[in-house]
Amino acid sequence: xxxxxxxxxxxxxxxxxxxxxxxxxxxxxxxxxxxxxxxxxxxxxxxxxxxxxxxxxxxxxxxxxxxxxxxxxxxxxxxxxxxxxxxxxxxxxxxxxxxxxxxxxxxxxxxxxxxxxxxxxxxxxxxxxxxxxxxxxxxxxxxxxxxxxxxxxxxxxxxxxxxxxxxxxxxxxxxxxxxxxxxxxxxxxxxxxxxxxxxxxxxxxxxxxxxxxxxxxxxxxxxxxxxxxxxxxxxxxxxxxxxxxxxxxxxxxxxxxxxxxxxxxxxxxxxxxxxxxxxxxxxxxxxxxxxxxxxxxxxxxxxxxxxxxxxxxxxxxxxxxxxxxxxxxxxxxxxxxxxxxxxxxxxxxxxxxxxxxxxxxxxxxxxxxxxxxxxxxxxxxxxxxxxxxxxxxxxxxxxxxxxxxxxxxxxxxxxxxxxxxxxxxxxxxxxxxxxxxxxxxxxxxxxxxxxxxxxxxxxxxxxxxxxxxxxxxxxxxxxxxxxxxxxxxxxxxxxxxxxxxxxxxxxxxxxxxxxxxxxxxxxxxxxxxxxxxxxxxxxxxxxxxxxxxxxxxxxxxxxxxxxxxxxxxxxxxxxxxxxxxxxxxxxxxxxxxxxxxxxxxxxxxxxxxxxxxxxxxxxxxxxxxxxxxxxxxxxxxxxxxxxxxxxxxxxxxxxxxxxxxxxxxxxxxxxxxxxxxx
Amino acid sequence: xxxxxxxxxxxxxxxxxxxxxxxxxxxxxxxxxxxxxxxxxxxxxxxxxxxxxxxxxxxxxxxxxxxxxxxxxxxxxxxxxxxxxx
Numbered sequence: 001x002x003x004x005x006x007x008x009x010x011x012x013x014x015x016x017x018x019x020x021x022x023x024x025x026x027x028x029x030x031x032x033x034x035x036x037x038x039x040x041x042x043x044x045x046x047x048x049x050x051x052x053x054x055x056x057x058x059x060x061x062x063x064x065x066x067x068x069x070x071x072x073x074x075x076x077x078x079x080x081x082x083x084x085x086x087x088x089x090x091x092x093x094x095x096x097x098x099x100x101x102x103x104x105x106x107x108x109x110x111x112x113x114x115x116x117x118x119x120x121x122x123x124x125x126x127x128x129x130x131x132x133x134x135x136x137x138x139x140x141x142x143x144x145x146x147x148x149x150x151x152x153x154x155x156x157x158x159x160x161x162x163x164x165x166x167x168x169x170x171x172x173x174x175x176x177x178x179x180x181x182x183x184x185x186x187x188x189x190x191x192x193x194x195x196x197x198x199x200x201x202x203x204x205x206x207x208x209x210x211x212x213x214x215x216x217x218x219x220x221x222x223x224x225x226x227x228x229x230x231x232x233x234x235x236x237x238x239x240x241x242x243x244x245x246x247x248x249x250x251x252x253x254x255x256x257x258x259x260x261x262x263x264x265x266x267x268x269x270x271x272x273x274x275x276x277x278x279x280x281x282x283x284x285x286x287x288x289x290x291x292x293x294x295x296x297x298x299x300x301x302x303x304x305x306x307x308x309x310x311x312x313x314x315x316x317x318x319x320x321x322x323x324x325x326x327x328x329x330x331x332x333x334x335x336x337x338x339x340x341x342x343x344x345x346x347x348x349x350x351x352x353x354x355x356x357x358x359x360x361x362x363x364x365x366x367x368x369x370x371x372x373x374x375x376x377x378x379x380x381x382x383x384x385x386x387x388x389x390x391x392x393x394x395x396x397x398x399x400x401x402x403x404x405x406x407x408x409x410x411x412x413x414x415x416x417x418x419x420x421x422x423x424x425x426x427x428x429x430x431x432x433x434x435x436x437x438x439x440x441x442x443x444x445x446x447x448x449x450x451x452x453x454x455x456x457x458x459x460x461x462x463x464x465x466x467x468x469x470x471x472x473x474x475x476x477x478x479x480x481x482x483x484x485x486x487x488x489x490x491x492x493x494x495x496x497x498x499x500x501x502x503x504x505x506x507x508x509x510x511x512x513x514x515x516x517x518x519x520x521x522x523x524x525x526x527x528x529x530x531x532x533x534x535x536x537x538x539x540x541x542x543x544x545x546x547x548x549x550x551x552x553x554x555x556x557x558x559x560x561x562x563x564x565x566x567x568x569x570x571x572x573x574x575x576x577x578x579x580x581x582x583x584x585x586x587x588x589x590x591x592x593x594x595x596x597x598x599x600x601x602x603x604x605x606x607x608x609x610x611x612x613x614x615x616x617x618x619x620x621x622x623x624x625x626x627x628x629x630x631x632x633x634x635x636x637x638x639x640x641x642x643x644x645x646x647x648x649x650x651x652x653x654x655x656x657x658x659x660x661x662x663x664x665x666x667x668x669x670x671x672x673x674x675x676x677x678x
Numbered sequence: 679x680x681x682x683x684x685x686x687x688x689x690x691x692x693x694x695x696x697x698x699x700x701x702x703x704x705x706x707x708x709x710x711x712x713x714x715x716x717x718x719x720x721x722x723x724x725x726x727x728x729x730x731x732x733x734x735x736x737x738x739x740x741x742x743x744x745x746x747x748x749x750x751x752x753x754x755x756x757x758x759x760x761x762x763x764x
Contacts, residue, residue: 104713104727104728104731107728107731107732108731110731110732110736111706111710111731111735111736114735114736114739115702115706115735115736115739117739117743118698118699118702118739118742118743119702121742121743121746121747122695122698122699122742122746123695126750240733241722244722244723244724244729245723247723247724247728248723351717351724351725351727351728352717353710353713353714353717353727353728354713354714362714366710366711366713369710370707370710370711373706373707373710374707377706395761396754396761397747397751397754397760397761400746400747400750400751401747401751403743403747404740404743404744404747407739407740407743408740411736411740414736415732415733415736418732418733669684672684672688672691673684673687673688673759674754674759674760674761675759675760675761
């Protein structure tokens with residue numbers, strides 16, 4: 001045992017050392033004139049080749065190796081793999097960006113995505129390891145008996161993990177399109193190949209060791225740029241410790257910028273624009289034809305005058321993009337109105353919690369913050385791809401320490417994210433805001449092309465005001481090295497890190513979905529007598545199908561990454577948490593209770609999420625289903641209702657029906673102790 | 679005989695779990711609830727409310743998970759339910 005772990009440590013150190021050397025080497029080559037796109041290519045392809053080699057070396061045809069890595073991953077490495085599995089494109093790219101845009105409110109993600117591990121450690125991991133099967137639906141099936149709980153579990157696994165995996169593949173497309181210059185859709189499928197090489201041949205064993213490798217890359221890539229920024233701003237390369245001081249400077253800059261006359265003017269103009277949209281919406285449907293006539297008149301006037309062809313084309317496009325029906329126009333203009341109103345609203349200081357115009361609004365904002373933290377935490381403790389990782393440790397004891405190592409490795413990044421946001425804000429507020437629009441740095445143009453940055457000279461003064469700059473949250477991490485003028489090798493490193501984060505999470509998720517479908521549905525329900533070869537073949541086929549479907553969905557560029565991921569948390573929380581926790585801690589919980597709790601929780605969450613978020617689902621021909629949120633809770637926190645309803649349903653239905661059999665009560669007893677009493 | 683020992687082991691597990699969950703609840707929800715008030719205090723150069731969300735709560739989480747592993751591993755040995763060494 002110690003021989004193996006020593007060999008592992010040696011491999012690990014050699015690997016980490018060579019990665020750092022590679023980064024330094026590319027940095028030196030850049031000094032000697034290696035063109036940037038070569039650096040981008042080197043990072044992307046060298047890392048993907050690395051993952052592929054690990055995938056090939058660790059290939060396996062053993063079922064236990066394929067599903068749970070033979071249950072011999074030491075706690076430390078399982079912690080690292082869980083860290084990579086856990087930290088997704090959303091953590092890597094989206095979180096610092098969200099913190100940048102919403103300040104204190106973004107801390108809900110920092111707390112939620114770490115505090116959830118407390119629940120994993122105390123309530124789930126050791127017991128699941130003691131149970132020691134292959135998937136989460138396995139546990140539900142065994143604990144509650146029959147196929148119903150297992151099937152509902154499979155459904156919820158697929159639903160939550162699929163939303164999540166689409167977000168990862170979307171992230172891969174974004175990175176490859178920006179750094180290698182591939183078309184977004186092509187980038188998505190290149191990324192797909194990168195994901196499949198790891199998981200297809202070696203299953204969990206290959207994915208685990210790839211994830212360990214990916215963790216190293218992603219954490220180095222995340223910390224290096226902030227450390228450099230920190231050194232630049234404060235003279236100390238320890239961003240996590242010194243950003244309090246920079247936060248103070250940011251707050252001072254904010255006070256100056258927020259109250260500058262030009263900013264006030266720009267915000268007033270945006271509010272006027274919002275009002276104009278509001279009055280147009282009030283005057284539907286006449287206003288739609290008026291608008292079309294107005295644009296037509298403008299075009300003919302421009303054509304007869306001496307307007308440039310480019311201006312005419314712009315207006316013609318506006319006319320072409322005008323909605324066709326009054327209902328569409330309402331949706332379209334309401335969106336534009338909200339956007340304009342947001343930019344016209346007074347901005348919020350970075351460290352201010354729960355902003356709002358009135359005491360009531362501030363209370364709602366606080367309630368939403370707490371609800372979001374709750375959903376993210378419970379969701380963390382219910383996501384099958386995370387829980388599954390604790391099946392891979394050798395013992396219950398190692399499972400417990402493995403949660404500690406997971407949280408430790410995750411913390412390294414989550415400690416840094418708020419610092420990242422503050423340093424990026426400092427760079428942008430002190431360096432970019434107020435400069436001339438014609439002389440803006442190159443990164444703005446580069447990222448505008450991908451559609452993640454937009455500027456609009458609202459007041460026509462030729463200078464960039466804060467309210468005129470639109471940044472997509474995903475851009476902050478990817479663009480910070482360019483924003484701060486760091487060498488291009490740092491940008492390449494960040495791209496490789498983001499890619500590692502997205503690929504590692506996607507691998508874990510695909511394996512979870514394929515495992516649920518092949519192990520739980522095919523092997524446990526359809527053909528219990530299937531041979532090992534068949535089981536693996538089915539699993540690999542499922543993996544391939546799910547991966548291709550997910551990539552196809554991601555190529556449609558659905559809503560922002562972080563947003564979609566938050567849905568997965570609410571869904572998983574409501575579906576799994578009550579049934580899993582009561583399954584361990586309450587012997588009286590029975591099948592009827594668990595199945596109805598999962599269904600009620602899931603249905604309520606999806607119902608709330610859809611009705612609060614959407615007023616219409618055009619491709620289903622549904623309109624006017626929007627509803628006012630209950631107590632002002634936003635759709636991302638829909639899980640609050642689902643989890644509560646799930647617990648209530650479970651208790652009530654279990655008590656109304658007969659208690660579970662003695663065999664099942666003994667089973668519950670058995671998972672509570674690491675080993676039967678001597 | 680062994681059933682009462684089982685019950686005692688489980689009860690001690692429940693007590694430590696409940697206490698740690700209470701700590702988790704305090705640093706997460708109670709501290710966030712009063713974030714605005716806490717921001718009046720400066721800690722290591724940060725407004726305290728912001729610091730709790732960004733770092734303070736996280737440190738406590740790691741401590742909770744570490745302590746639970748440490749305590750339970752010891753309890754396993756005490757009650758003779760630890761797994762054989764491999």
